[in-house]
Amino acid sequence: MSFTLLGLLSTLAGSACLYLASPHQRWRARAWPARPARAAAGLLWATAVALFGQGLQPLAAAFCFATALMLTLALLPYAGALLTVLRGADDGAR
Numbered sequence: 001m002s003f004t005l006l007g008l009l010s011t012l013a014g015s016a017c018l019y020l021a022s023p024h025q026r027w028r029a030r031a032w033p034a035r036p037a038r039a040a041a042g043l044l045w046a047t048a049v050a051l052f053g054q055g056l057q058p059l060a061a062a063f064c065f066a067t068a069l070m071l072t073l074a075l076l077p078y079a080g081a082l083l084t085v086l087r088g089a090d091d092g093a094r
Contacts, residue, residue, distance in 0.1 A: 003055030007048045008068055014044030015072035019080070026080030045069070 019025050021037030048068075052061035 003051045004064065007051035007055070007061075007065065010044050010048035010051060011065060011068040012072050014041040014048065015069065015076055017041040017044065018073070019076040026077075026084045 017032070017037045018041040020027060020032045021034045021041075023031050025031055045065075049061065049065050052065050055061075056064060
């Protein structure tokens, strides 16, 4: 598995940790504890930067990390909304 793909996965995992710590998240019934989730997000993002740095030149690594971070932080709330709609559709079908 390439360093770039691992960096993308680490960025996604860090963003998911941050999203799940939000009180307005819609994936779970209750939000995760804020401090540990934020710490995990920071560590995963630092790991992502290091992984991108292994596979790419420094400027390209920074650009890829920033782009992946923006994408994941923008899409996770929409994924939560989609889960809410799908759960509602499942409840209505029964």
